[in-house]
Amino acid sequence: MKYEIIGTTVPAVEVELNAGEAMYTQSGAMAWMDPAMKPDTKMEGGLLKGLGRKFSGESLFMVTYTSGKEGAKIAFASTVPGKIVNVDFQGDGSLICQKDAFLCAQKSVKLSTVFTKKLGAGVFGGEGFILQKLSGSGTAFLEIDGDSVTKELAPGETILVDTGNVVAFEESVAYEIERVKGAKNIFFGGEGLFLTKLTGPGKIILQTQNFNDFAGRIAALFPSS
Numbered sequence: 001m002k003y004e005i006i007g008t009t010v011p012a013v014e015v016e017l018n019a020g021e022a023m024y025t026q027s028g029a030m031a032w033m034d035p036a037m038k039p040d041t042k043m044e045g046g047l048l049k050g051l052g053r054k055f056s057g058e059s060l061f062m063v064t065y066t067s068g069k070e071g072a073k074i075a076f077a078s079t080v081p082g083k084i085v086n087v088d089f090q091g092d093g094s095l096i097c098q099k100d101a102f103l104c105a106q107k108s109v110k111l112s113t114v115f116t117k118k119l120g121a122g123v124f125g126g127e128g129f130i131l132q133k134l135s136g137s138g139t140a141f142l143e144i145d146g147d148s149v150t151k152e153l154a155p156g157e158t159i160l161v162d163t164g165n166v167v168a169f170e171e172s173v174a175y176e177i178e179r180v181k182g183a184k185n186i187f188f189g190g191e192g193l194f195l196t197k198l199t200g201p202g203k204i205i206l207q208t209q210n211f212n213d214f215a216g217r218i219a220a221l222f223p224s225s
Contacts, residue, residue, distance in 0.1 A: 153200025
């Protein structure tokens with residue numbers, strides 16, 4: 001597999017596949033493709049796994065595109081202004097992702113759902129109880145709102161992040177929710193009641209824009225009647 005990330009404002013990843021190679025994505029992410037690509041839409045992993053994806057913010061059905069010839073190309077586009085980042089797996093690592101972060105991946109990369117370990121993270125974390133887990137071997141692509149920032153946390157190192165700015169983190173990173181301290185900060189600070197607390201060791205991926213907040217600000221400008 002060869003790939004190229006193209007575009008700057010609303011980017012896409014264009015993938016070149018050999019005969020028999022395949023990529024899968026959620027429904028609606030394909031932008032353009034060679035006629036030799038053969039799509040196959042199904043509920044990957046059966047009903048329970050499909051429902052898990054639905055609850056985590058992804059499509060109930062997944063689409064697999066298999067190349068019918070050497071060098072066939074297919075492109076998957078992001079849905080909002082931002083970046084597309086590639087994540088490479090060697091069979092011994094995994095990445096926990098927020099909902100809507102997954103764009104597409106090679107068939108050798110496994111996408112599954114995971115439950116947050118702490119009740120507070122599920123209730124107040126902004127991403128619900130269910131997150132997504134990428135593992136296996138091969139390359140996956142994530143969709144980022146705004147720009148991407150990658151940090152490597154040392155053992156015991158902690159960072160507090162606005163919940164909507166968390167994209168993904170390695171499974172070794174502890175994930176929990178911390179309440180904003182001080183009544184004035186809660187009511188007038190503009191960050192809400194809770195922040196996400198990430199504690200190393202491990203890699204985390206952040207995004208500079210929270211598109212849900214951005215959309216909410218735009219919606220507030222529309223007349224109410």
